[in-house]
Amino acid sequence: MSTRTEPGPRQRLLDAAQELTYQHGMGVGVDALLKGAGVARRSLYEHFGGKDGLITEVLRRSAAEDEARYRRTMDAAGHDPRARLLAVFDRIGEIVAGDGYRGCRYLAADLALADPEHPGHAVTREYRERVAALFAAELARLGHPRPAAAGDQLLLLVDGALAAGATRPATDPAAAARELAEQVIGQAHDRPPLEPRA
Template identity: 55%
Template sequence: MATNSSVRGGPRDRLLEAAKRLTYSQGPGIGVDALLREAQVARRSLYEHFGGKDGLLLEVIRQAATEDEEWIRSTLDAGGDDPRGRLLGLFDELDRVVTRPGFRGCRYLGADLGFAAADHPIHRETTAYRQRVRAVLENELVDLGHPSPQHAAEQLQLLIEGVLATGAAATVAHPGRVARALADTVLAQAA
């Protein structure tokens, strides 16, 4: 992970990188002064590029969602052609992610908890991200021939979010492995 002295690019890029790092490590309640200091930019840059802290954090969520969706798709693709193997492989990779040092949990859950107002735009972004992930899971389940792909996708998504939450809390040594066994039960319904 880069330090603020190695951040490249203009003020907008530096603000995004700083916000991405700091909101993940310290939560969305991080102060504006800390963000500006980390990005090495003036307050004016924040307002020019994002309209304020909320706009910056919204863009961080949008960018993270794009990156995470790409990661999910590439992880599934690495699992070959068999939808069952692809989905189970996703849990294997999640286990690797959540057991790495420095793992701090789900960015989207953190954002949802950090903004209490139900109508805050960040909630629309996190909800849209989750809907897109569920659609990817559902497509895999349709390919598998699962009798209830929509319901099974909801179950798998719940397991994924549970892995991320449990990984952050470090209450289970390998939450992805535990969730994989439960996912296997969900997928077995397609047999």
């Protein structure tokens, strides 16, 4: 009955945390999150149980958004699986060139959350599986002999490009990854099916 004129504390908290954890890392203080959201301290603990809960929820929402973005980018590229996959790397080029780009949020989260039991890890893991499956589905449509393995390769290229985009932006990593992605995709056409299940 609200959420129309104003987002409400929970939404504001998620929005602020999504932005602040990305810009300043997972180490941002609770106070900064509260001030950024304009929200009472108590609201955080009532809605998310604590900082870890908030972070996990931020990762979950980001992952859903980013997966949807992948799908939209691919859909905008038409029906040809090859064009759809390459469009991903073009999009990554834009993202990496953006002003506020500070590296892949999920990789940063996995590296920063030292505790392997942190629920955030499960979120990032499942997100990667979904993206890899997204790629594999296109490759399967192309008749690729190893769609799953090649999908993993594409995800590796994506992660590499996102990492290099943060550390060596001058080398145009998205274009470099795109070139290699073409090789991966090309294996669907002019390469014999090697071994089934390598």
